[in-house]
Amino acid sequence: MTTTTVRTQVGIVGAGPAGLWLAHLLAVAGIDSVVLERRSRVEIAATHRAGILEQGTVDLMAALGLDARMRAEGYAHHGIELRVAGEARRVDFADLVGRAVQLYPQQEVFSDLADGAAARGLDVRFEVADVAVHDLTSQAPSITFTDADGTPARLVCDFVAGCDGSRGIAKWAIPENVRTDHFREYPFGWFGILVEAPPSAPELIYAASDHGFALISQRTATTQRMYFQCDPTDRPDNWDDARIWDQLEACTAAPGFALTRGPIVDKTVIPMRSYVCEPMQHGRLFLAGDAGHTVPPTGAKGMNLAAGDVAVLARSLERFYRDGQHDLLDAYSATALARVWKAQHFSWWMTSMLHTHPGASTFDRRRQLGELDLVTTSRAGSTYLAEAYTGWPLIPTRPGFLDPDTALGAALASQLPAEAVTA
Numbered sequence: 001m002t003t004t005t006v007r008t009q010v011g012i013v014g015a016g017p018a019g020l021w022l023a024h025l026l027a028v029a030g031i032d033s034v035v036l037e038r039r040s041r042v043e044i045a046a047t048h049r050a051g052i053l054e055q056g057t058v059d060l061m062a063a064l065g066l067d068a069r070m071r072a073e074g075y076a077h078h079g080i081e082l083r084v085a086g087e088a089r090r091v092d093f094a095d096l097v098g099r100a101v102q103l104y105p106q107q108e109v110f111s112d113l114a115d116g117a118a119a120r121g122l123d124v125r126f127e128v129a130d131v132a133v134h135d136l137t138s139q140a141p142s143i144t145f146t147d148a149d150g151t152p153a154r155l156v157c158d159f160v161a162g163c164d165g166s167r168g169i170a171k172w173a174i175p176e177n178v179r180t181d182h183f184r185e186y187p188f189g190w191f192g193i194l195v196e197a198p199p200s201a202p203e204l205i206y207a208a209s210d211h212g213f214a215l216i217s218q219r220t221a222t223t224q225r226m227y228f229q230c231d232p233t234d235r236p237d238n239w240d241d242a243r244i245w246d247q248l249e250a251c252t253a254a255p256g257f258a259l260t261r262g263p264i265v266d267k268t269v270i271p272m273r274s275y276v277c278e279p280m281q282h283g284r285l286f287l288a289g290d291a292g293h294t295v296p297p298t299g300a301k302g303m304n305l306a307a308g309d310v311a312v313l314a315r316s317l318e319r320f321y322r323d324g325q326h327d328l329l330d331a332y333s334a335t336a337l338a339r340v341w342k343a344q345h346f347s348w349w350m351t352s353m354l355h356t357h358p359g360a361s362t363f364d365r366r367r368q369l370g371e372l373d374l375v376t377t378s379r380a381g382s383t384y385l386a387e388a389y390t391g392w393p394l395i396p397t398r399p400g401f402l403d404p405d406t407a408l409g410a411a412l413a414s415q416l417p418a419e420a421v422t423a
């Protein structure tokens, strides 16, 4: 069978949030791309993952003109509750940092991005197979794949963006002798359920108890998302509904509080890992999102990190195509990793502070309670949590990083420091 050859400027592997955000941002900057995705649209839209968007991520959706449904159907949250041994301690984001987050499921973000891509005429190909990247250190890298109809194809491009998630292939193309894999595995996982019931609380509850950690999150007026700490090797079938509710009640018990129960329509066990691939670039390959790093979900950072990576990458590519300069591209990994490591620390910290650690001594447990007390009673402590949770700027805020005179600069103006906008 003959191979079809397609030519574009940026070949993107993966149509998760990272890949689709990047394709949109590049289009704003006038740069062509083709997105290659292994799964079907239907399958991605049915995968339950993130729920919380930082304010900068909300601004990114607005910059792309894709925020209407998110604002109509999502919920702005101005704080979270930390429940410490049955006592409610609210962290008030509005008061502490004047910012908020948005509860809006990742599947809906994906649907908005995919619909928006079709409306913008972006080339996104679902259900492709056999994706492989080639000649990354040459001027003309390429990606070979089999199209959805079985035709072998080659995408010839100037750059390859590896946006293929934590189980993707792109990062393995960075040779072992130049790549460091920073990895940490936690001795617990999350048991996640989806429940058909009204919300049990108006905001997220992160509960640290002697029975382990639990998170009470929401989705819609009629569907809720809840998690509790479990053994990472546990299986969904080991837990019947009664046992799940007993565990969630034990972890979240507080005077006057009762979980609103309903049919459990989905059960999953999620492993907890921290990972960073350093550097996040090699030749003309650039990694973004989970392809370059993963965090445990406790800080709600994963998808938001993808937004920061692609904002930096899109700007770096704009600089290359518009000004012929590769300084920002050369610095991409270092720029992206500065934000990634802050989020790695925050995610590790929230995870360590809130979970019951197998084998913890009485010293460890009492120290943990002391830390939770400090974080929820000291304004300095809770301000750090509020600042990190609502998120740092997506791009470096130094004047000049983003050019306010370009279409991309104008679109991302909410991310610019005031000096840069008025300069």
Ligand code: RFL
Residues within 6 Å of the ligand: 013, 014, 015, 016, 017, 018, 019, 036, 037, 038, 039, 044, 048, 049, 050, 051, 052, 053, 106, 131, 163, 164, 165, 166, 167, 168, 169, 192, 270, 288, 289, 290, 291, 297, 300, 301, 302, 303, 304, 305, 306
């Ligand atoms: P994705 O979403 O995994 O997308 C990668 C895409 O690449 C495709 N792919 C390939 N395509 C072609 N060829 C190949 N060889 C390919 N290999 C893979 C895949 O099919 C897929 O469609 O990565 P991306 O775009 O970097 O986005 C990252 C986010 O999905 C992830 O960080 C978040 O889900 C993490 N996360 C959370 N993030 C937040 O910001 N806020 C949250 O509240 C939050 N909660 C969560 C979470 C993740 C969770 N789980 C299940 C891990 C809660 C949970 C429970």
Ligand code: PHB
Residues within 6 Å of the ligand: 049, 050, 051, 052, 204, 215, 217, 218, 225, 297, 298, 299, 300
């Ligand atoms: C979710 O709603 O799925 C969610 C929210 C906050 C987290 C993790 C997951 O920290």
